[in-house]
Amino acid sequence: MSIPVSNVRPRFDEVITRIADYATGYKVGSLEAMDTARHCLMDTLGCGFEALEYPACTRLLGPIVPGTVVPNGAKVPGTGFQLDPVQAAFNIGAMIRWLDFNDTFLAAEWGHPSDNLGGILAAADWMSRSAGSPLLMRDVLEGMIKAHEIQGVLALENSFNRVGLDHVLLVKVASTAVVAHLIGCTYDQVVNAVSQAFVDGQSLRTYRHAPNAGSRKSWAAGDATSRAVRLALISRTGEMGYPSVLTAKTWGFYDVSFGGKEFTFQRPFGSYVMENVLFKVSFPAEFHAQTAAECAVQIHAMMQLLGRKPQEIKKITIRTHEACMRIIDKQGPLDNPADRDHCIQYMVAIPIIFGRLTAADYEDGIAADPRIDALRQRITCVEDKGFTQDYHDPGKRSIANALTVEFEDGQKLEEVVCEYPIGHSRRRTEGMPLLVEKFKVNLARRFPPAQRQAILNVCLGPVRLQAMPVSEFVDLFVI
DSSP, X not given: OOOOOOOOOOOOOHHHHHHHHHHHHOOOOOHHHHHHHHHHHHHHHHXXXXXXXXXXXXXXXXXXXXXXOOTTOEEOTTSSOEEOHHHHHHHHHHHHHTTSOSOBEESSSEEOGGGGHXXXXXXXXXXXXHSSSOOBHHHHHHHHHHHHHHHHHHHHHOOSGGGTBOTHHHHHHHHHHHHHHHTTOOHHHHHHHHHHHHHHXXXXXXXXXXXXXOTHHHHHHHHHHHHHHHHHHHHHTTOOOOTTTTTOTTTSHHHHHSTTOOOOOSSOSSSHHHXXXXXXXXXXXXXXXXXXXXHHHHHHHHHHHHTOOGGGEXXXXXXXXXXXXXXXXXXXXXXXXXXXXXXXXXXXXXHHHHSOOOGGGGSHHHHTOHHHHHHXXXXXXXXXXXXXXXXXXXXXXXXXXXXXXXXXXXXXXXXXXXSXXXXXXXXXXXXXHHHHHHHXXXXXXXXXXXXXXXXXXXXXXXXXXXXXXXXXXXXXXXX
């Protein structure tokens, strides 16, 4: 005979309450985290403005029903759209992620914590336009720090990709917790909302990998952060949560989606992730290839001095880390930009040939150059166990790559090694000024000089920025 299942409702899973405790109760005290969040805000919005130059992105934006304008709705920076907060979150999130140029955090799982800004900014802007007392940009920056932390700390020890799940699941969880708190949910409602995010469950990585790599990876995070806003709004109405969503036997997340294993935690929630987040300063490329691209640009310069051409190369060996080989070591035809920016051979071939790597270099026109595929075929990856160890070391978190070039006539260039990309926390002094310059370039894509200067005056002034109502900040970016 079967044994009846107990219908005694358990307490909420400890992971759920830990996330809710942090989202509702943690006070950000780190000046480093706040300043990094300010730079992250600039860079993340700038990535969205560059994406607005690509019709493949802009055709997905706007209201679901064309022509709809929502009174007191959230505005989408860089556009004229004013939408409900759920759809605005999708718009902002899709813009941010489209070109794979926003921030990254790497661990057992990886991801892009600034993806959460779509939901955070849309919800905060909507609340500021519809509530009695507007939220301030300090609330947005603190929300960013918390979303980064929830997503990143969950990623430190728990590899979702190894069970076929995508990191946008963590965007949904982090955004749900932070947005629920921002829109005024009670503690119990925040707990309920986080449980709902895990109930949503499967976020397959199919669209990130051969042979199915495609453009969904550019809007999946927008979808996740907008779903988070929806779940927060549902929970604010008093909708119930699901206490053992993670641990329930047979039906819980651990048994259904995580191989029966429970999450483990390397550290408590604080501000570690924002302080150590990785910025893509120079290259819109999957982050495991950032240092390889830096090496390739140096090799291009060396070849120019020697008068050598890419056609003379016999072999390129990339000494790399295990995560790079598992994710972006790719041979065979590349069918679209999303396929190309997840192929390390492509991301090395372009700078060796042209001395650059830009978003436009993933488009069909550049990809048609026969020299690219010819060089890709001569590029081989090998794992360096030391690089892999340093990649996982909490005290280092390097993303090392080393390139060796051999020519047909037997000449070999000295190996070029880069352990930490310019966007790494170890290179903040060097990287932050360049990040601001990147923001200025992206502002120039959308706004006239006077509007650009007004934006910069606010963004480069930490005290003024934190004290500004969110709606006034977003209005600076309206077209």
